[in-house]
Amino acid sequence: MIAADTPDHRAARLLTVGPDGEIRHRRRSDLATLFDPGDVVVANDAATLPASLHGRHEATGAPVEIRLAGWVTPGDPTRFRAIAFGPGDHRTRTEHRPPPPRLTPGDRLRLGPLTAVIERLLDHPRLAALRFVGNRASVLAGLARHGRPIQYAHVPAPLALWDVWTSIAADPVAFEPPSAGFALDWRTIAAWRERGVRLATLTHAAGISSTGDLALDARLPFDEPYRIPEATSDAIHRAKRRGRRIIALGTTVVRALEAAASSGGGVIAGAGIARNRIGPETRLAVPDTVLTGMHAPGESHYELLRAFADDGTLRRAAESAHEGGYRSHEFGDVMLLARQRVATMSWPATEHEEGCAMVLS
């Protein structure tokens, strides 16, 4: 697949994989008409922090890049878990970035107008808990002025916040954009409303997608706080009761919905921390379909897709995307993947799953 190297999300194409594995090539704008009245589309409305900060390690004067990667206390912007890199920037592939200077608790980092103090290392020389000097307002002002969106070598041009905020971006709690949301625009949302398709949201603090370090990458995704509004949990309950589909926009939504899944086939409203990992063994309780970027085997997002479809189906989809010249990565094309009927039928039937099987048929 071709890497999408600019944040121009207008050209995105859409590959759909139906519940029987049928593959079709469509346009992203077709999303407006693909769902039925009563279906609920759940999207992540987290806005993205400018979480990459360049500066210097005060003791040695060595250059560092800090990538904020996790909340210590959700919503408190003075303390984060962060990944540290040595010299260079996003144009060098993360796996080729030199390590940061040796970090020890108490070390100070000068990051533009901000000063960060290393609180402790988290079992890895690149991963630390840090605290910014200052209060919420001054830290946010410093981030707003000096921080840049986290980005990777496949997009060389520097990104601005407007490139990484989706059109529904609300509360700035994510470290990288919940990129399936780039497929959304207000015209599509209006078209859904006309059809009786409901847009519901949750806020999930999407974390960092790659560190370039094998040991650290194996620990991804980190724990991610989320919050599900009452209105969203109500809409999901109603849709499930009436045998309608739940469409998750993005892997972060799948993770949050599954973390909050209740035994009755709905989700529990409120704040929580997603610690779950989703893979081929996962018995999905909530989403029937996921909208996702184009992912390759080995990526943690690909593992999540294996909860929706068997490897054969995913391989066919990947081949089809490859032949069709689809673009990968966060600014690329998208795939709408229905949970495969075969997988559903092989589960012990409960009332809830019969409901789902009905929808899928």
Added chain:
Amino acid sequence: MTKITDFKPAADKGFRGLRIAITGGTSGLGRALVRQFSAAGARVAFVARTADRVKQVAAETGAVGLVGDVGLKDDIYPLALQIAGTLGGLDLLINNASILGPVPLIPLADTDCEDLEQALAVNLVGPFRLTKALYGALASSAREGHGALVVNITSDAAVNAYPEWGAYGTSKAALAHMSAIWDAEAAPQGIRFLAVDPGDMDTAMHAAALPDTDPATLKRPEDAAAELIERIRAALADRQTALEAASA
């Protein structure tokens, strides 16, 4: 970043906890709004260009002061980030910051293109950009049954063809019309837009435009702010009624 989960803007609770952003909060109408909303228990963030005055008003009112220029593209997202981040979302945006264009006022035929562009940048494109950057936050507020209202401050110069008010009047007319279109498009999302002319007020802007006016003949900005707040209260109550009707 902190979500206010228990806030419901029912009329009886007044403005307590309402998350409000006001541009141009260090003088005239904007400062009066910052003071009155803060005193009413709202959570207020305001914006202006001059850092010292931002600090002063923040210290006086307890509101969050943000330094930025709404006429600059590169300032908008940093402002939106700080607004949504410090307030944990947004229920009410008041686009109040404004400039006159060339001062003293001059005929259009004498107006430099750059001065017209600057008036449009601050008075029209700035409110558009900031609204767009915060639209997701406003839509989220609407989905959760909170306020979700945008107030754009216009002027009688938007309606009447006053000679020598060309740059300003054009920008305000466009802002008023844009508000109406926003309102038509955003109503289904539960976001309302109001364009409000506050009337002639005794402020720095008025003194710069018409230095010979007797201030005693002008509205006090405090009174204009109180009137505007009543309109906002009514608009939020209307929304609440509409929401309750829709969910019943």
